[in-house]
Amino acid sequence: MAALGTLVVYRTVFAALGCLMVGTLVYTCITDGSPFRAELLTPWMVTTLIDFYVNMAAISTWVVYKEGNWISSIFWVVLLICLGSATTCAYIVSKLFEITSSGLSQNPLDLLLLRQDNLPERKCSFVVIGRTIFSILGILMAALVTYTVITDGLPFRKDLLTPWMAATLIDFYINIFAISVWVVHRESTWISAVIWICLLICFGSITTCGYIVVQLLQVSYQDPVYHLLLNSHSKYGIAPLQKI
Template sequence: MAAAGSIGVYKAVFAALGALMLGTLVYTCVTDGSPFRLELLTPWLVATLIDFYVNVTAISTWVIYKEVNWISSFFWVVLLYCFGSIATCAYVVVKLFEIKTSGPSQDPLDLLFLRQGNLSQRKSSFVIIGRIIFSILGAMMAAVVIYTVITDGLPFRKDLLTPWMAATLLDFYINVFAISVWVAHKESNWISTAIWICLLICFGSITTCGYIVIQLFQVSYQDPIYHVLLNTRNKSLNAEQGRLPSIIPSRSVKA
């Protein structure tokens, strides 16, 4: 019952955030016009968009891992890049509706993060690729921020907060919230959780990439890839039980 109640809370939170972002997008389009205008592309908006899409890349990587076929993966990734946190929230809510707990001890976030079906044979053969890609993305984002500060000054200015900048920031931080849920699940204590979430809020995708790279360096090439997603306690519990948390998909899973 506790797990089912937690799933209900997550559904409500992400549904509300998705609705908030959709309302903001519609309102900004009505009051400020189309976002596809060159005059909107100030240096800091460009930097914010790059920051935003690096985080979208991180979320898309999880979606590709979680989906059981490339058609659904492609569909969701396109939505993520086109609609940002609206698609993130929609995806999370859809996946929450697809899972059912088989025991009161199951963590609902395990059920959310893990891929459908049996993952015991799915090894982390792409760990080194992930380390390289996210190291490059993090370094690129750091360079973009430094360059923008040098050439355009600090971002803490009223003139930068245009309607579309405000909408982009809201979109960005809803995705940060989604990533923060994973970070809070991964970390073993509230001190490290608070530190990482503060870094995510302050440094965005630079922190996202750094955190992912750290997690990838903590798994070996023989470990199942789901070890990157679970916290230490749940990894040990699953290893002792010799199984993964039960995930019952709403459709048949291909072998």
């Protein structure tokens, strides 16, 4: 019953966040016009968008892993690029509704995070590639934030908070929330989870990349992909046939 209640809560929360994001986009389009205007691309808006899409790269990586075939993967990744966190929420909710009551002997988040087929898990290559890509993305993002602070000042200015910047920040932090759910699930203590979430809120995709790299450094080349996604209790207590 507890697992079923948790599943319902996740469905409700992500559905509500998705609706909030769609409503925000519609409202901002009506009140402030199209976002495709050159005057909106201030230095901090550009930095925020890049920050946003680095997080989207992390989420898209999970989606590609989760889907298992290229057609559906490309479909969802394109939607993520175009619609941002509204797609993130829609994807998560759709996968949560695929979890049936018969599968609730496991943690619903385990079932959400894992792929739903019996294809063999990749091992060595994903660790090396993941460490490299997310290290580079994290360093580039840190350099970009530093450059923007030096050339355009701090971002905590009222003139920067245009309607589309506000909408972008809401979009950004809904994705941060989704990533934070994984972080809480992955971490073994609440203290470490809270620390990482605070860093995610403050530093965005720099922390996302840093966290992923740290977790990849703890994964052996011989470990399957799902060892990166699950906490220590789940990953050593789960059998391959239980992942569907």
